[in-house]
Amino acid sequence: MRAGTEQAMAAEPLVRIRGLHFARGSRTIFDGVDIDIPRGRVTAIMGPSGTGKTTLLKLIGGQLRPAGGSVHVDGEDVHALSRRRLFRLRQRMGMLFQSGALLTDLSVFDNVAFPLREHTRLPESLIRQMVLMKLQVVGLRGARALMPAELSGGMARRAALARAIALDPMMILYDEPFTGQDPISMGVLVKLVRLMNDALGLTSVVVSHDVAETLSIADHVYLVADGRVVAAGSPAELRASEAPRVRQFLEGLPDGPVPFHYPAQDYAEDLLVDGHA
Amino acid sequence: MLEWLGDRLAALGRWGLAAGQRLGRGTLFLLATLWALPGLLLRPGLVVAQLYSVGVLSLLIIVVSGGFVGMVLGLQGYNTLVGFGAEQSLGVVVALSLVRELGPVVAALLFAGRAGSSLAAEIGLMKATEQLSGMEMMAVDPMSRVIAPRFLAGVLAMPLLAAIFSVVGIGGGFAVGVGLLGVDPGAFWSQIQDKVDVFEDVANGVIKSVVFGFVAAWIAVFEGYDCRPTSEGVNRATTRTVVHTSLAVLGLDFVLTALMFGE
Ligand SMILES: Nc1ncnc2c1ncn2[C@@H]1O[C@H](COP(=O)(O)OP(=O)(O)O)[C@@H](O)[C@H]1O
Numbered sequence: 333m334r335a336g337t338e339q340a341m342a343a344e345p346l347v348r349i350r351g352l353h354f355a356r357g358s359r360t361i362f363d364g365v366d367i368d369i370p371r372g373r374v375t376a377i378m379g380p381s382g383t384g385k386t387t388l389l390k391l392i393g394g395q396l397r398p399a400g401g402s403v404h405v406d407g408e409d410v411h412a413l414s415r416r417r418l419f420r421l422r423q424r425m426g427m428l429f430q431s432g433a434l435l436t437d438l439s440v441f442d443n444v445a446f447p448l449r450e451h452t453r454l455p456e457s458l459i460r461q462m463v464l465m466k467l468q469v470v471g472l473r474g475a476r477a478l479m480p481a482e483l484s485g486g487m488a489r490r491a492a493l494a495r496a497i498a499l500d501p502m503m504i505l506y507d508e509p510f511t512g513q514d515p516i517s518m519g520v521l522v523k524l525v526r527l528m529n530d531a532l533g534l535t536s537v538v539v540s541h542d543v544a545e546t547l548s549i550a551d552h553v554y555l556v557a558d559g560r561v562v563a564a565g566s567p568a569e570l571r572a573s574e575a576p577r578v579r580q581f582l583e584g585l586p587d588g589p590v591p592f593h594y595p596a597q598d599y600a601e602d603l604l605v606d607g608h609a
Numbered sequence: 610m611l612e613w614l615g616d617r618l619a620a621l622g623r624w625g626l627a628a629g630q631r632l633g634r635g636t637l638f639l640l641a642t643l644w645a646l647p648g649l650l651l652r653p654g655l656v657v658a659q660l661y662s663v664g665v666l667s668l669l670i671i672v673v674s675g676g677f678v679g680m681v682l683g684l685q686g687y688n689t690l691v692g693f694g695a696e697q698s699l700g701v702v703v704a705l706s707l708v709r710e711l712g713p714v715v716a717a718l719l720f721a722g723r724a725g726s727s728l729a730a731e732i733g734l735m736k737a738t739e740q741l742s743g744m745e746m747m748a749v750d751p752m753s754r755v756i757a758p759r760f761l762a763g764v765l766a767m768p769l770l771a772a773i774f775s776v777v778g779i780g781g782g783f784a785v786g787v788g789l790l791g792v793d794p795g796a797f798w799s800q801i802q803d804k805v806d807v808f809e810d811v812a813n814g815v816i817k818s819v820v821f822g823f824v825a826a827w828i829a830v831f832e833g834y835d836c837r838p839t840s841e842g843v844n845r846a847t848t849r850t851v852v853h854t855s856l857a858v859l860g861l862d863f864v865l866t867a868l869m870f871g872e
C-alpha cells in the first residue's frame with residue numbers, strides 16, 4: 333500500500349490503536365477503529381464534526397477509557413497503566429486543546445512556565461530562559477506579560493502551543509488547530525505545526541475538519557466517519573480517491589453518503605398529518 | 610387517576626435515584642479531596658493564595674452584616690429587656706446570640722452567597738473552558754492543584770469569618786446599647802465576661818462554624834466540579850451552591866444546637 337508512507341509504517345508506530353470501541357450512553361462513537369501514527373510524521377485524522385475526533389484524542393491521552401480495543405503509545409498500553417505511569421507518559425505528550433485551555437488567572441509567561449514548575453525543580457532563572465525560548469518559537473516572546481483574556485484566538489492557540497512543548501514532548505496532539513481562525517493566523521498555525529514537527533523532531537497528530545489546510549501539511553491522513561476509518565492514505569491518494577464518502581467530505585458536498593436531511597419520516601406524509609409535531 | 614399516581618410515583622423514584630447518585634458522587638469526590646489534602650503540606654502557598662482570595666471576597670460583607678445584625682440585636686434586646694428592668698444585661702443577650710447562633714449561621718449563609726458561589730463558578734468555568742482537562746493532560750492532578758486548596762481554604766476561613774462577624778456584631782450592639790440607649794458600658798462588658806462561657810458558648814460556636822465551613826466548601830467545590838461544562842451548567846452550579854449550602858447550614862444548625870445546648 334501507499335508507496336510514500338510505507339517506510340514510516342514499517343518502523344514501529346508511536347501510537348497504535350487496535351479495535352477501538354467507545355460509546356457515550358447508548359450512542360456508539362467508535363466501532364472498531366485501527367489507526368497507526370508513525371513516528372516523526374504529521375498524521376491527520378479528519379472527519380465531520382461530532383464523529384469523535386476530540387474523543388479519540390482523549391482516548392489516546394488516557395482521559396477516557398475505551399469499551400474495547402487498545403491504545404499503545406510508545407509501546408505502553410495507555411489504559412493498563414497505573415495513574416503514576418500514565419502521568420509520566422503524559423509528560424511526554426503535549427495536547428493543544430481546541431479552546432487553548434490556558435489557565436485564565438495566569439499570564440502567558442506563567443502558563444508556559446506552569447508545566448515546568450509543576451514537574452521540574454529547575455531554578456527560576458533557567459525556567460525563564462526555557463519559557464522565553466518556547467515563546468520565541470511561536471512568536472509571542474513580546475506578549476509574555478499579557479493575560480489570556482487579552483489574547484486573540486490565534487495568539488491564545490500559539491501560547492497554548494508554547495505550553496504544550498514546554499516539557500519537550502515526543503508527540504503533540506492538536507485538536508482542531510485551524511478552526512475559527514482568520515486567514516493570517518491560520519497560515520501561521522499551519523506553518524508552525526509543520527515547522528515544530530520537523531525542527532523539534534516531534535510526532536504530530538492533527539485532528540481537524542479543515543480540509544485544505546490539513547491536507548497541505550499532513551504526511552498521512554485517516555478519514556473517520558460513523559465510528560470507523562473509511563479511508564486512509566497520503567493526501568495525494570485521498571485526493572485521487574473515487575470513493576463517494578471521500579469525495580463528499582473533501583469537496584464539501586451537501587448531500588451524498590452523509591445525507592443532508594436528518595433521518596425523518598416521509599416528507600409528504602409528514603405534511604398531511606394534522607395535529608401537532 | 611391510577612395512571613397519574615403511577616407517573617408521580619415513577620417521577621419521585623427517578624428523582625430519588627438521581628439525588629442518591631449525586632450524593633454518592635459527592636461523597637466519593639469528598640474522599641478524593643481529603644486524600645489530596647496531605648499533599649498540600651508541601652505546597653502551603655497554594656492554600657494561602659486561596660485563603661486570601663476567599664477571605665478578601667467575604668470580609669467586607671461579613672463586617673458590614675455583622676455590624677448591622679449587632680445593632681439590630683441591641684435595639685430589639687433593649688426593648689425586650691427594659692420591660693423586665695434588665696437592660697443592663699444587654700451585653701450578654703447580644704454576645705450569646707452572636708457567639709452561639711448568629712455568628713456561625715449568618716456568616717455561613719453570607720459565605721455561601723459570596724465565596725461559595727464564586728468558588729463554584731470559578732471551578733465550573735475552568736471545567737467548561739477545558740482548563741481542568743488541560744491540566745490532566747499536562748500530568749497535573751486538578752484535585753490536588755485546584756480543588757483541595759480551595760476546599761481547605763474554605764474550611765479554614767469559615768471559623769475566622771464567623772469570629773469576625775461576632776466581634777463586629779458585639780461592637781454594633783455596644784454602639785446602639787451604650788451609645789444610643791444609655792446602657793452602662795461597664796455593665797455591658799462585665800456581664801459578658803461573667804456569663805459567656807469559653808467552653809459552653811465560644812467553643813460550641815467555633816465547632817459549628819467549622820462544620821458549616823466544611824459543608825459550605827464541600828458543596829461549592831463539588832457543584833463546580835460536577836457541573837455540566839456549559840455556561841448554563843455553570844449558572845446552575847452557582848445557584849445550587851447557594852441553595853444547598855443554605856439549607857444544609859440551617860438543618861445542621863438545628864441538629865448541632867440540639868446536641869450541644871439541649872438537655
Ligand atoms: N461529555 C460528553 N457527554 C456526552 N456526550 C458527549 C460528551 N462529549 C462529547 N459527546 C458526544 O460525543 C460525540 C463526539 O464528540 P467529539 O469527540 O467532541 O466530536 P468532534 O471532536 O469530532 O466534533 C458528539 O456527538 C458529542 O455530542
Ligand SMILES: [Mg+2]
Nearest residue numbers: 385386430508
Ligand atoms: Mg472536537
